[in-house]
Amino acid sequence: MASDDARRPIFRQMLAREAGTGVDAPAIAAAFRRLCENFARQLTPLVGDAGVIAIYTRSLRLVQQQFPGLAPVRTSDQDDGPFLRAQRLLEHQQPVVAFEAAIALLTTVGELLASFIGESLTTRLLREAWPDDFAGDTAEETTT
Numbered sequence: 364m365a366s367d368d369a370r371r372p373i374f375r376q377m378l379a380r381e382a383g384t385g386v387d388a389p390a391i392a393a394a395f396r397r398l399c400e401n402f403a404r405q406l407t408p409l410v411g412d413a414g415v416i417a418i419y420t421r422s423l424r425l426v427q428q429q430f431p432g433l434a435p436v437r438t439s440d441q442d443d444g445p446f447l448r449a450q451r452l453l454e455h456q457q458p459v460v461a462f463e464a465a466i467a468l469l470t471t472v473g474e475l476l477a478s479f480i481g482e483s484l485t486t487r488l489l490r491e492a493w494p495d496d497f498a499g500d501t502a503e504e505t506t507t
Contacts, residue, residue: 373496374469378462388461392453395465399446405492419445422471430464432456
């Protein structure tokens with residue numbers, strides 16, 4: 364079974380590439396959102412829009428426990444969806460914190476998804492979304 368520790372460096376590399384070097388928190392947050400939207404395109408046919416929202420919303424809540432600075436921002440429009448909410452939260456962090464929190468969010472999404480649909484299907488979806496990045500990930504679903 365692939366561990367989240369195996370995915371974390373891949374997500375780190377992807378976010379760094381997407382955001383660029385020497386960037387600020389808003390650029391990191393925008394790069395995170397683009398990665399999430401790309402993966403959601405692979406996920407939606409399988410779990411639907413509501414499933415994607417549920418996985419990302421739960422991931423955000425879990426990561427907020429690790430990063431207390433990601434306390435929810437109260438806005439008049441709470442129907443922005445989890446990608447925009449996460450982006451807004453990340454934008455107001457120090458760049459290092461925004462980067463690490465974004466990595467934690469991506470990793471948690473992978474963890475939650477794998478717990479619902481299994482490692483092999485999660486790996487396949489990650490490969491479809493990012494074939495170059497997850498080409499070497501040979502996770503197999505374990506059966507007990």
